[in-house]
Amino acid sequence: xxEAILRTEGLTKRFGGLxxxxxxxxxLHVGEVHVVIGPNGAGKSTLTNLLSGDLPATSxxxxxxxxxxxxxxxxxxxxxxxxxxxxxTNIFLPFTVFENARLAAQSRTPYALHVFSRAEQYxxxxxLAGAALESAGLAHxxxxxxxxxxxxxxxxxEIAMCLATQPRVLLLDEPLAGMGPHESQRMxxxxxxxxxxxxxxxxxxxxxxxxxxxxxxxxxxxxxVLETGSPEQVRASPAVQxxxxxxxxxxxx
Amino acid sequence: MNGSPISRVLPYLAISLLALFPVLxxxxxxxxxxxxxxxxxxxxxxxxxxxxxxLVSFGHAAYFGLAGYALALLAAKFEAVSLWWSxxxxxxxxxxxxxxxxxxxxRTRGIYFIMVTLAFAQMLFFVFHDTKLGGGSDGIYxxxxxxxxxxxxxxxxxxxxxxxxxxVLFFTAATYFLLxxxxxxxxxxxxxxxxxxxxxxxxxxxxxxxxxLASFALSGGLAGLAGYLAAVQFGFVNPEILSWHQSGAVLxxxxxxxMGTLHGAVIGAFAFVLLQEVLSxxxxxxxxxxxxxxxxxxxxxxxxxYLPQGLAGLMSKFQRKPVEEAADD
Numbered sequence: 332x333x334e335a336i337l338r339t340e341g342l343t344k345r346f347g348g349l350x351x352x353x354x355x356x357x358x359l360h361v362g363e364v365h366v367v368i369g370p371n372g373a374g375k376s377t378l379t380n381l382l383s384g385d386l387p388a389t390s391x392x393x394x395x396x397x398x399x400x401x402x403x404x405x406x407x408x409x410x411x412x413x414x415x416x417x418x419x420t421n422i423f424l425p426f427t428v429f430e431n432a433r434l435a436a437q438s439r440t441p442y443a444l445h446v447f448s449r450a451e452q453y454x455x456x457x458x459l460a461g462a463a464l465e466s467a468g469l470a471h472x473x474x475x476x477x478x479x480x481x482x483x484x485x486x487x488x489e490i491a492m493c494l495a496t497q498p499r500v501l502l503l504d505e506p507l508a509g510m511g512p513h514e515s516q517r518m519x520x521x522x523x524x525x526x527x528x529x530x531x532x533x534x535x536x537x538x539x540x541x542x543x544x545x546x547x548x549x550x551x552x553x554x555x556v557l558e559t560g561s562p563e564q565v566r567a568s569p570a571v572q573x574x575x576x577x578x579x580x581x582x583x584x
Numbered sequence: 585m586n587g588s589p590i591s592r593v594l595p596y597l598a599i600s601l602l603a604l605f606p607v608l609x610x611x612x613x614x615x616x617x618x619x620x621x622x623x624x625x626x627x628x629x630x631x632x633x634x635x636x637x638x639l640v641s642f643g644h645a646a647y648f649g650l651a652g653y654a655l656a657l658l659a660a661k662f663e664a665v666s667l668w669w670s671x672x673x674x675x676x677x678x679x680x681x682x683x684x685x686x687x688x689x690x691r692t693r694g695i696y697f698i699m700v701t702l703a704f705a706q707m708l709f710f711v712f713h714d715t716k717l718g719g720g721s722d723g724i725y726x727x728x729x730x731x732x733x734x735x736x737x738x739x740x741x742x743x744x745x746x747x748x749x750x751x752v753l754f755f756t757a758a759t760y761f762l763l764x765x766x767x768x769x770x771x772x773x774x775x776x777x778x779x780x781x782x783x784x785x786x787x788x789x790x791x792x793x794x795x796x797l798a799s800f801a802l803s804g805g806l807a808g809l810a811g812y813l814a815a816v817q818f819g820f821v822n823p824e825i826l827s828w829h830q831s832g833a834v835l836x837x838x839x840x841x842x843m844g845t846l847h848g849a850v851i852g853a854f855a856f857v858l859l860q861e862v863l864s865x866x867x868x869x870x871x872x873x874x875x876x877x878x879x880x881x882x883x884x885x886x887x888x889x890y891l892p893q894g895l896a897g898l899m900s901k902f903q904r905k906p907v908e909e910a911a912d913d
């Protein structure tokens with residue numbers, strides 16, 4: 332087992348009296364897909380927001396490569412190699428698909444100071460954007476305006492933008508939501524491939540995808556971690572069976 | 585940035601025609617056109633914020649007026665001051681003021697941003713209005729125009745109407761091409777990204793605040809260029825050039841011309857100043873001329889209702905590509 336690249340310790344988020352995320356401790360390792368499941372309102376997206384810096388934690392630590400990143404801004408965390416996709420599509424609708432990916436790729440470079448050079452002249456950035464679109468299966472849509480894409484394609488673009496920033500840690504918040512079966516299959520394959528050199532946290536409701544990809548599974552309920560372990564362990568857990576899915580669907584696999 | 589070959593040569597054509605204008609030898613129109621071009625610089629500087637960075641500033645007159653006062657205060661009373669240092673100094677003061685205020689106002693968004701930029705401009709207005717620093721509400725005369733000498737010979741004589749006009753035209757063209765260049769760069773693309781989706785830009789790792797501050801500073805500096813030239817042209821500054829009416833007027837030029845298109849800001853400045861000239865012409869409109877702002881208001885409303893992309897939007901309606909796609913090609 333490799334050292335965890337990202338680890339949370341007692342991570343907690345309160346919104347007034349509501350505890351959205353309570354004392355969550357989990358590890359992400361390069362080479363592993365760590366799937367987080369749980370009913371709506373379990374705090375999965377809030378957890379992602381805490382890891383990405385979109386929300387500040389109330390207490391607890393987020394260690395990235397041994398450094399506490401809780402309290403850093405989302406752009407700082409992004410530049411440290413943590414990429415995320417959003418549950419609700421969060422792209423640049425008026426721009427072309429390629430420009431969406433190119434902007435994402437540009438974020439890693441100091442070219443912002445080259446104010447007299449055309450944005451498109453950097454081959455390395457264009458190649459990175461192109462490769463990200465290719466991986467996400469959107470290369471054929473590169474010159475279309477993002478607003479004109481189907482919902483599923485916008486989801487793919489969401490992933491492509493995330494990849495174009497070349498993260499080591501990927502936080503994917505329901506990437507398959509709204510995708511057709513064909514794109515879902517493709518995305519599952521892509522995530523499987525990305526596992527080799529990324530640490531991936533995947534939030535997903537699609538149980539086929541969950542069990543196809545999970546190396547480690549965490550079940551959250553009411554902001555707390557109910558169970559965490561290998562998919563077999565979690566499936567066998569009586570607590571999970573009782574609290575989640577009424578014991579039916581998980582066992583059915 | 586521009587798709588069709590026509591729109592590619594249009595700026596050069598416009599500049600050439602404007603450069604030939606003084607052959608008409610009309611003092612009135614050359615002066616009027618100088619004013620239009622100065623306002624075009626001012627409007628382009630605001631469009632950088634409103635149209636490209638998504639920051640609706642309602643206090644842009646602060647930078648315009650500050651540069652004017654800088655010139656008035658830097659100029660010794662009866663001795664001509666050199667443009668070579670007074671212009672950079674005036675613009676530098678504006679950039680410094682923009683960075684200082686930007687650090688504060690850029691922590692707010694939306695309606696609060698509008699209010700806080702207005703508040704800073706009003707503060708500056710009352711500093712000059714209520715203290716002796718800039719002659720109070722009466723303002724200050726600038727008795728002598730700045731000089732532009734190389735050695736002992738004048739490169740441009742600002743006392744001469746036509747030479748001043750050409751200088752203003754030069755600065756307008758320079759501002760246009762400078763901004764176009766910058767907006768086509770990685771930096772400019774990041775600004776447009778921030779306008780469309782600030783949250784996602786941050787998630788992608790862009791230090792959004794720094795980009796906005798840079799845009800704010802550049803915009804303030806260019807507004808200062810316009811304010812400096814205006815002060816030279818009119819030979820006079822008073823607190824009115826800092827007032828919120830001025831901030832409102834330049835915002836209307838940007839909206840009238842079409843936000844997010846540089847040429848739109850120029851068209852907006854032309855339309856606004858010329859309309860103002862026409863509508864307030866007593867020979868044509870009699871008593872109604874006194875109430876030109878009423879007619880102007882109705883026109884602005886009509887543009888906002890029927891031409892959401894401004895007068896520049898009219899032009900692009902005749903082009904093949906939608907505006908969004910053109911941004912990438």
